[in-house]
Amino acid sequence: MSEMINLVIDGQAVEAERGWTVLEAARYYGVDIPTLCHKEGLAPYSACRLCVVEIRRGNRSQLSASCSFPVQDGIEVLTNSARVQKSRKVIIELMLASCPNSRTLQCLASKYGVTKIRYKSEDRGCVLCGLCVRVCEEQMGAGAIGFFYRGTGREVAMPFHTRDELCRECGACLYVCPVCELPCQGPLQPGELCNACLDTLQIEAFPCRE
Numbered sequence: 001m002s003e004m005i006n007l008v009i010d011g012q013a014v015e016a017e018r019g020w021t022v023l024e025a026a027r028y029y030g031v032d033i034p035t036l037c038h039k040e041g042l043a044p045y046s047a048c049r050l051c052v053v054e055i056r057r058g059n060r061s062q063l064s065a066s067c068s069f070p071v072q073d074g075i076e077v078l079t080n081s082a083r084v085q086k087s088r089k090v091i092i093e094l095m096l097a098s099c100p101n102s103r104t105l106q107c108l109a110s111k112y113g114v115t116k117i118r119y120k121s122e123d124r125g126c127v128l129c130g131l132c133v134r135v136c137e138e139q140m141g142a143g144a145i146g147f148f149y150r151g152t153g154r155e156v157a158m159p160f161h162t163r164d165e166l167c168r169e170c171g172a173c174l175y176v177c178p179v180c181e182l183p184c185q186g187p188l189q190p191g192e193l194c195n196a197c198l199d200t201l202q203i204e205a206f207p208c209r210e
C-alpha cells in the first residue's frame, strides 16, 4: 500500500501518495493550476513555470513549479496567493512577448487578467516549452528534433536545420505545440492584447486549449 503524505492545499488538509507532484495532488482534489509545458505521459520539464505555486514550510515560503515539486509532509500549498498571481501574470506576459499571436497564450492572458505586454515583443513562434522535443522522443520514439544553442539564441530544430531521416512527419510535434495553432485574429496594436477569446462565439469556434 502506498505511503500517504499529509499536506494543506489552499487551506484544505489533504492526503496524497508519496511520489505525487503538488500538481497531481491539487488536480486530484479539483484545484485548478494552469500548465503549459506539462502533459500527462511526458516527463516533467518545468520550462514554463506557469504552474507556479507558493510552498510554505514553517515561516519560510518559496515559489515553485508544481508540476515537478514532490508532495511533502507538513507543507502548505497556496495556488492563488498574491505572490502566485503576480508571478503567473509576468510569466504569461513574457511568453506572449515571444508569441503574441498564440491563441493558447491569449486565452491564458484573458483568464488571468493580463491586458498588456510590457516587454519587447518579437514573434519567435516558440516558447521553448519542449513539448515537441519530448513527444518526438518519448512517445514517437524518433528523437528527430532537439534544443540547440544557449541563452537568447536557444531554439528547437532538426540537426543542421535539415529534415532528419528520423522524422516520419507524424505531426505529433505540431499537435502538442501551444503556439502552432491558428493565430489569434483580434485587432492588435503593438503591445496590446485583444482578449478576443473572451468572446464566447469565438471560443466555441476555436476552443482554448487547457
Ligand code: FES
Residues within 6 Å of the ligand: 034, 035, 036, 037, 038, 045, 046, 047, 048, 049, 050, 051, 052, 065, 066, 067, 068
Ligand atoms: S507546467 Fe510546470 S513548469 Fe511548465
